[in-house]
Amino acid sequence: xxATPSSRLDAGTRTALLQIAVDAIEGRLTGxxxxxxPDLATLPTTLGLAGSSFVSLHTRGGLRGCCGSVxxxxxxxxxxxxxxxxxxxxxxxFPPLKPHExxxxxxxxxxxxxxxxxxxxxxEPGLLRQLEPGVHGLVLAWRGSRATFLPKVWEQVAGARExxxxxxxxxxxxxxxxxxxxxxxxxxxxxVSMAHPGTAPSRRRVV
Numbered sequence: 045x046x047a048t049p050s051s052r053l054d055a056g057t058r059t060a061l062l063q064i065a066v067d068a069i070e071g072r073l074t075g076x077x078x079x080x081x082p083d084l085a086t087l088p089t090t091l092g093l094a095g096s097s098f099v100s101l102h103t104r105g106g107l108r109g110c111c112g113s114v115x116x117x118x119x120x121x122x123x124x125x126x127x128x129x130x131x132x133x134x135x136x137x138f139p140p141l142k143p144h145e146x147x148x149x150x151x152x153x154x155x156x157x158x159x160x161x162x163x164x165x166x167x168e169p170g171l172l173r174q175l176e177p178g179v180h181g182l183v184l185a186w187r188g189s190r191a192t193f194l195p196k197v198w199e200q201v202a203g204a205r206e207x208x209x210x211x212x213x214x215x216x217x218x219x220x221x222x223x224x225x226x227x228x229x230x231x232x233x234x235x236v237s238m239a240h241p242g243t244a245p246s247r248r249r250v251v
Contacts, residue, residue, distance in 0.1 A: 053156065057088045058236045061154050064091075064121055065099055065128035066241050072133055073143050079129075082121045095120030095156060098194060098233075099127040101141070102151040109135040112155070114183060114192055124154055146242035155194055155233040157181070165228035172204040175230065183229040184211055191215035195233055 053061070064082050071079020084092040097120065098112025111130035113123050132141040160183070163174045175182065178199075183192040191214040193207065201207045212221055 053090070053234055053236065054088075057090050060087050060091060060121070061124050061156075061236050062152070062238045062241075064125050065152060065154055066238070068125045068128040069132045069141070069146065069241075072129060073141070073146055079125075081125055084119055084121060087121050091121035092119050094118065095123055097123050097127055097157065098155040099124060099131045100153045100155075101131055101149050102153070103145070103148050104150055108145070108149060109138050109141065111135055114157070114190070116157075120156065128154075149240070149242050151237055151239055152241040153196075153235055153237045155196070155235050158232040158234075160229040160231050163228040163230055165226050166224065168208065168222050171228055172208060175204045175207065177204060177207070179232060180230040181233055182208070182211060183227075183231070184208075184215060185227040185229075186215075186217075186223055186225065189215050189217075196235070 064087075067082075068079055082091075094116040096113040096116040098110060100110035101108040109131035111134060112127050116123075118126070132146075134140075163171055165171050179195055181193060181195045183190060191211055193211050193214070197210070198207060201210060209219055212219065
């Protein structure tokens with residue numbers, strides 16, 4: 045399966061991605077069971093290519109769910125469909141989303157990941173110099189353990205050092221951890237978002 049190119053998504057593709065995510069969530073909320081996966085034959089060609097994504101939901105109280113894929117192992121449309129349902133109903137940090145909560149969601153975000161670049165990770169200071177705040181996401185992997193932060197996490201930290209420190213903490217490693225065989229991959233994302241996705245279609249706003 046070919047990989048989804050990292051070029052900017054056009055308006056039709058962005059709209060289709062958002063509709064896939066909304067349908068995936070609302071199909072489960074009706075009580076009739078999981079919604080059927082999107083028909084790739086009816087979607088823009090780009091969405092049939094392999095891609096990886098994260099989907100997040102936010103209420104006024106903060107994050108309400110976020111799940112995603114690092115590896116591009118399925119068509120991007122199917123990846124978003126799957127991750128939208130996981131974010132709403134399968135994030136272990138939250139109970140499954142209820143219909144009344146869906147109406148309270150203020151923002152749905154889809155992050156489409158670009159290709160990965162392997163970084164020189166022989167030292168932590170050297171790695172930090174290769175990260176651009178607000179632009180790069182990062183994957184750190186070591187001996188079967190792996191963790192990633194999306195570029196959006198830069199909004200919550202003071203700089204590259206804290207960004208990497210928190211990512212190591214997420215992976216379960218001590219603050220001073222480093223290893224010669226640590227693998228570091230950077231990537232970018234394109235964000236597609238919708239305000240108030242659980243309200244009437246006339247009130248939806250695509251960004």
